[in-house]
Amino acid sequence: MKPAPTLSTAFLHPAGQSLPEPLLALRKQRGTALVDMPLPTRKTENWKYSSKYLKLTDDMAISLPAEGKTGSSLAVPGYKVAFLNGVMMPEACEYPDLDGISIQSFSDLSDEDASDLADRLDSTLDNKAVQMARLNSARFEDGLLIRLKPDAVLDQPLFIVHEVTAEASGSAFPRIFVDAGRHSQITLVEEYISSGSAPVMVNTVTEFNVAEGANITSIRLNMEGENVQHIGSTGVVQQRSSRFESHTVGFGGPLRRHDLQVRLEGEGAECKLNGVVVTQGKQHYDNHTTIEHVAAHCNSEETYRNIAADQSHAVFNGRIHIHQDAQKSNADMNNKNLLLSNGAEIDTKPELEIYADDVKCAHGATIGQLDETSLFYLVSRGIGRREANVLLTMAFINELVEQIPVEAVRETVQGRLNHFFEQTFQEA
């Protein structure tokens, strides 16, 4: 057997030395651990369907330059933070000084805060399951630390725009750490966009530490161009009676990967994960989610919908793990998929791993095409076939899109999806 390929050493040279000392030390230590890290292959279980899309050439190891202008694609009311190629751009940020809420770039942290943060970075992620997130830990050049004191409430959504400018090959490693105190509340919108057309990689890590009773809403929009490989990891740890809600909307690309891991550590914690993915052309998208029910009396609800057109490839892997002490857990996972073309492929794997007996767990998965009877119904009432197709396909995922709590985001997403389907069904 030939040995698995390992990560090229070219990727082990981080740029940006402006971080506080403790974070630089952490980065160095993480980098050392990555020497000879095997890259995922077809035999790596959690990259089974995606490894062939992962193309890391040495010229992509260079950090993209952190200069230039940014522009958000979402012209919406709210607070703003802008990242360009993984580095925060203070001049493009807009947020007020609020009592009990601190929003800071990693570079601006005091040594004391930085050392505290260094101890906690990566703590929400199971590093064995998200190998590629370790690359971010070894390479991040900047990051955003959001700290909410107990009872602090951010009155408007915080938009975080991550833009990469792909004038030449390279990579960006944006990073966010959210520390939500007791009974605090925040709505966070992460938007990933790109300009330029050189092949680049974006490797992101977002972490949420959710204290007792806190309420977090996270919206993630993946709208980068056809030249961007995106590998994102999100880790969430929830304490007693907290609530985490996630809405991800993904458009395909050469490689799109999102790992979402939620640990319900305190009793009564609750999470809701929604996801929508559309792919076309030769695009690819892979969503991997894990929900760990560690404590008793927790609820989780997960709904993902994929639509694959042309020769594209969509993957869903959901895992629910109920630990032995997590009695009275409720977990529900649902994944529905629509295949619009014979060249397209959908792979789904809804897993349950259960070690407690007094639990209610269910999962369901379907793959199919649009229902002929519904199509006929619409066509027989004078609606054109193409329009009927668009209508039904939109309806298939709109159920989830409608749940996005920020109106401006919801409308933008709906508009883009509608445009996408109208394009897809043009020939039909």
Add this chain to the structure above:
Amino acid sequence: MATTDQEVNELIKREYEHGFVTNIESDTFEPGLNEDVIARLSGIKKEPEWMLEWRLKAYRRWLEMDEPDWAHVGYPKIDYNSISYYSAPKRKEDMPQSLDEVDPELLKTYEKLGIPLHEREKLAGVAVDAVFDSVSVATTFKEPLAKAGVIFCSISEAIRDYPELVQKYLGTVVPHGDNFFAGLNSAVFSDGTFVYVPKGVRCPMELSTYFRINAANTGQFERTLIIADEGSYVSYLEGCTAPMRDENQLHAAVVELVALDDAQIKYSTVQNWYPGDEEGKGGIFNFVTKRGAAIGKNSKISWTQVETGSAVTWKYPSCVLRGENSVGEFYSVALTNNFQQADTGTKMIHLGKNTSSTIISKGISAGKSSNAYRGLVKFGPGAEGARNFTQCDSLLIGDRCGAHTFPYIESKNKSAIVEHEATTSKVSDEQMFLCRQRGIDPEQAVSMIVNGFCKEVFKELPMEFAVEAGKLLEVSLEGSVG
């Protein structure tokens, strides 16, 4: 609940009823595996040259393979050189021609197992090709089968008497390099069953083989090949028990089914091998590759299994649906107790147009056991209009056990439709209360509820097996609720 707990503990301690050893001298190979051993094995069985070549090819391939470690089970590493690869009852020179000539010790063993060959022959209409360790010693009902043109014999006989059929189909469904255990089996398989049902023949009776592992330290490597020619039908039953042993015994069987145009094969298994004692010591390792190829149009392959035994089970009866309109079915009840581990499920690979498959899997875990369903449903680009329905339910009894579901679903055809659903639950207090209120004791109540849970699968079993399966579950489950 104090009394119940006590009863429960007593019941849990109930020992394996079928644990006994028949004292027959065995002609056994020294432990170890190399090309010489395979040549000797092939020589003893008087196999033709091509068969030896076939085995050696498999062996060489196997040497390059790694033991799979992805299953959700854990067991001590197996030293394949400490296993003896052949064991036969002593008096092989004068193989019995009829039942009267069969070693009375053997007959007694079968009686203890509840297979009174000579009485059941006509009563039940079942022909039993009983495998004692590795060599077939008694075969019944050959004549009526021969009249219908059905070939039902040991695979060794088939290799000698029907080489063209064996050569044509052996290894076509499960090739040498398919997986580690199938490779090992291909190299060293000792014996097994061969069935050929000719064109248009409906096999006049249910065919059945009872396996039994006996001599200590002997891996058992069964090889089964069933071919249903155009328009034929056959129902095959397989059932297993093994005597009590402290040392783990390895069982790596391969079953290949081939269904041609309009043919139907129904394969039922009741598996009750020694699961190890309540400490998790001993027990059989059951690493089986079972696969059916529905290569003909309108063919159908149906697997039904009731699994209650073995310390570790690794088994995925599968269907490759190649022919147009072919149908695959999988009905399974897997029960684990104490320290048993099961990783079992099925693969439905849809290649042909309008193929359809149904998967009903019921997992019951009790004690400290772990029970996993692992399944694959795959639609190739040519699987126009294909359809799958999967339902896998788990029932947990006790809070120290695990129930897992790992379904893989892959689709490359837009007109294919797949539905998968899974639930996990426990025997609820309400159900128990309802039963107890009506004067049903807790043991019976649980047994009743579990039987209800498994009903969808039991109704697929042939009558005799359904009765046995129900009983098996009762015995295996008794005492697991308190």
